[in-house]
Amino acid sequence: MVWVAAFLWAVAAVLHSAQADEVAALYQAYWAGMPAGEIRLTLRDDPAAYRDEIAIRSEGLARLLSRFRASVVSEGRLPAGLAPAPHRYDAVYDLRKRRDRRLSMNFVPRAGGPQATGLSGEAVIADRGPPDTSKKPPLAERFRTNVLDPLSALAAIRQELRRGNRGSFTIPVYDGARRFDVQVQVLPKRAGDTVLPLTLTLAPIAGFKGESGEDGDPDDSPRPVALTISDDQRLMPLSMSVSLGYLPLVVQLSRWCGATAPCPW
Numbered sequence: 529m530v531w532v533a534a535f536l537w538a539v540a541a542v543l544h545s546a547q548a549d550e551v552a553a554l555y556q557a558y559w560a561g562m563p564a565g566e567i568r569l570t571l572r573d574d575p576a577a578y579r580d581e582i583a584i585r586s587e588g589l590a591r592l593l594s595r596f597r598a599s600v601v602s603e604g605r606l607p608a609g610l611a612p613a614p615h616r617y618d619a620v621y622d623l624r625k626r627r628d629r630r631l632s633m634n635f636v637p638r639a640g641g642p643q644a645t646g647l648s649g650e651a652v653i654a655d656r657g658p659p660d661t662s663k664k665p666p667l668a669e670r671f672r673t674n675v676l677d678p679l680s681a682l683a684a685i686r687q688e689l690r691r692g693n694r695g696s697f698t699i700p701v702y703d704g705a706r707r708f709d710v711q712v713q714v715l716p717k718r719a720g721d722t723v724l725p726l727t728l729t730l731a732p733i734a735g736f737k738g739e740s741g742e743d744g745d746p747d748d749s750p751r752p753v754a755l756t757i758s759d760d761q762r763l764m765p766l767s768m769s770v771s772l773g774y775l776p777l778v779v780q781l782s783r784w785c786g787a788t789a790p791c792p793w
Contacts, residue, residue, distance in 0.1 A: 549572070549573050549574070549761075550570065550571070550572040550573075551570070551571050551762045551764055551784075552568065552569065552570040552571075552784070552785040552786070552791055553568075553569055553764060553781055553782075553783065553784050553785055554566060554567070554568055554781075554782045554783055554785060554791055554792075555567040555568075555569065555765075555779050555780060555781055555782055556779070556780055556782045557777065557778070557779045558776075558777070558778045558779075558780075559589075559590060559772065559775060559776070559777050559778075560775040560776065561776075562588055562589060562590075563587055563588045564586060564587065564588060564589075564590040564777070565584055565585055565586040565587050565588075565590055565591070565596075566584070566585055566587065566782075566793075567582065567583070567584050567779060568581075568582065568583040568584075568785075568791050568793065569581070569582050569764075569765065570582075570785075570791075571682075571683075571686075571764065573606070573683075575606070576605060576606055576607075577603070577604065577605050577606060578602075578603070578604055578605075578606055578612065578680075578683050579601070579602070579603045580601070580602045580603075580679045580680075580682065580683060581599070581600065581601050581602075582598075582599070582600045582679065583597075583598070583599045583600075583793075584596070584597060584598045584599075585597040585793075594623060594624060595622060595623065595624055596621065596622065596623050597621065597622050598619060598620065598621035598622075599619070599620050599621075600617070600618070600619040600620075600678075600679060601616075601617070601618050601619075601679075602614060602616070602617045602618075602677050602678075602679035602680050602683070603615050603616050604616075604635070604680055604683070606683070606687065611676070611684055611687070611699075612676060612680050612683045612684050612687060613635070613652070614635045614676055614677050614680040615634070615635055616632075616633065616634050616635070616657070617631075617632070617633040617635075617654075617677035617679065617680070617704075618630070618631070618632050618633075618657070618659070619631040619632075619704075629661050630659045630660055630661045631660060631661075631662060631703075631704045632656060632657035632658070632659045632660040633654045633655065633656060633657060633660075633677060633702075633704055634654075634655050634656075634657045635652050635653070635654055635655075636652065636653050636655050637650040637651070637652050637653075638650060638651055638652070638653050651673050651674055652673070652674055653669060653672055653673055654672040654673075654675055654677070654702050654704075655672070656704070660704075662704060662705070664705055666704075667702070667705075667706075667707055667734050667735050668734075671702065671707040671733065671734045671735070672702050672707070674700065675700045675701060675702040675707065676699060676700065676701055676702075677701070677702065677703065677704075678701060678703050681699045681701050681710050682765070684699050685699070685710075685712060685726070685757075686757075686763040688712070689714070689724065689757065689763050690763060693714070694714045695713075695714060696711070696712060696713045696714070697712050698710065698711050698712070699712065705735050706732070706733075706734070706735035706736055707733040707734040707735055708730050708731055708732050708733050708736075709730075709731040709733060710728055710729075710730060710731075711728065711729040711730075711731055712726060712727075712728055713726065713727045713728075713729075714726050715727060717759065721759070722758065722759050722760065723756045723757070723758065723759060723766060724756065724757045724758070724759045725754070725755075725756050726754075726755045726756070726757065727752060727753070727754060727755075728752070728753040728754075728755055729750050729751070729752055729753070730750065730751040730752075730753060731750050732748050732749070732750070736748040751770060751771065752770070752771075753768060753769070753770045754767075754768065754769045754770070755767070755768050756768075764781075765781075766780075766781045767779065767780050767781065
């Protein structure tokens with residue numbers, strides 16, 4: 529029976545090596561220098577697919593004003609040599625008196641659609657799923673074609689960095705209401721540093737306020753974001769800063785989560 533035990537051990541070793549890599553961390557958010565919320569981010573990759581999750585709960589003044597909390601899941605494929613191909617995006621959130629709101633998107637191949645790509649001539653359209661509770665009409669189909677959801681955009685950044693891209697690239701994003709480009713620039717890393725600094729510019733395309741006016745609405749202006757990512761196998765976000773309502777929003781890594789120190793919520 530020794531050979532049977534050896535065989536089972538070998539199978540278990542192969543299965544273990546084929547398991548998806550998962551990394552999770554907790555973050556603290558500050559708005560105008562005051563605690564604004566906690567964020568839990570979990571990224572799960574295997575050679576062909578990904579599943580990313582983020583949970584947010586507000587605190588302090590931000591909680592008093594908004595009562596905001598949310599949980600988001602994004603799933604898709606990682607085709608070799610291509611951008612991530614999202615399958616579904618689901619966000620459940622509470623905001624003030626609006627409770628249990630749902631943003632649901634399915635990414636559906638459609639033959640002969642606008643901007644059709646690939647040998648199959650198929651375009652991929654972001655359509656609302658049955659659970660969606662959005663009341664705002666979706667954007668025109670051309671703005672929802674061959675796009676990524678916000679969490680898949682993070683998967684795309686990590687994939688480009690994993691390939692060794694240390695230059696610039698652009699990611700088309702649709703969040704269910706707005707279409708924008710994420711213009712990514714990887715900045716030079718200081719010698720001996722273990723952090724990759726990036727500059728992101730969120731460039732509005734459609735669905736923003738003030739599109740037809742010249743009132744300087746910040747929602748329809750390009751928005752710079754400073755992002756740092758760990759320069760290791762995890763490629764995990766470490767910090768982010770962006771202006772929100774003319775005030776700085778800063779998100780910083782609090783601690784890693786794992787088997788010996790699981791996330792508390």
